[in-house]
Amino acid sequence: MLRWKTLRAAALALAALAAAGAARAVEIGEDGLHKQPWFSYTFKDLREDIQTAREQGKRLVLFIEQRGCIYCKKMHEEVYSDPEIADFIARNFMVVQINMFGDEEVTDLDGATLTEKEAVRRWGVLFTPTALFMPDTPPEDGRNAAQAAVATMPGAFGKGTTRDMYQWVLDKGYEGDEPFQRYHARMIEARRKGQ
Numbered sequence: 001m002l003r004w005k006t007l008r009a010a011a012l013a014l015a016a017l018a019a020a021g022a023a024r025a026v027e028i029g030e031d032g033l034h035k036q037p038w039f040s041y042t043f044k045d046l047r048e049d050i051q052t053a054r055e056q057g058k059r060l061v062l063f064i065e066q067r068g069c070i071y072c073k074k075m076h077e078e079v080y081s082d083p084e085i086a087d088f089i090a091r092n093f094m095v096v097q098i099n100m101f102g103d104e105e106v107t108d109l110d111g112a113t114l115t116e117k118e119a120v121r122r123w124g125v126l127f128t129p130t131a132l133f134m135p136d137t138p139p140e141d142g143r144n145a146a147q148a149a150v151a152t153m154p155g156a157f158g159k160g161t162t163r164d165m166y167q168w169v170l171d172k173g174y175e176g177d178e179p180f181q182r183y184h185a186r187m188i189e190a191r192r193k194g195q
Helices: 002-024 046-055 070-079 083-092 116-123 159-170 180-192
Strands: 059-065 093-099 105-107 113-115 130-133 151-154
Touching (some): 046 093, 070 159, 083 093, 083 159, 093 116, 105 116, 113 116, 159 180
Antiparallel strands (some): 105 113
């Protein structure tokens, strides 16, 4: 009887490890970038993408990555693979991946047609990953994506910071009096208190 319990416990432990590993496995595309099932594949005409996101009741996020980026890998394996975060993003955001050194065509908000790498350079993005959160309507004043972004998230962050940033953008916190840092501190405190 003891042997059966030991074997059963070992089998359950192995199954749990396999499930944890499977949850963290992230697909790598032909371009060497990590892929999520909730990424949107578009013609990268950003004005159209903002409109499409709006029609779907979502917000557009440009997620800039590069091949071999260890911080991108960290975000995909430790943050975006979390079912709660992935589901929240999929329900509320249309995420378009931009390859920092890619050659696919991007039509910026001001109508300029560039390669991905030219657009990233134009936007002044130096680090990956970087998320640019777009306004809910395309600007009419000639601004490019970086100038029009309502928030920018440069670098790899933990689950709490990432979830809070996406929620803050969804709630249009950038229009209010509470900057993200204060909002995030308040959310940390609320989680600490179990609220």
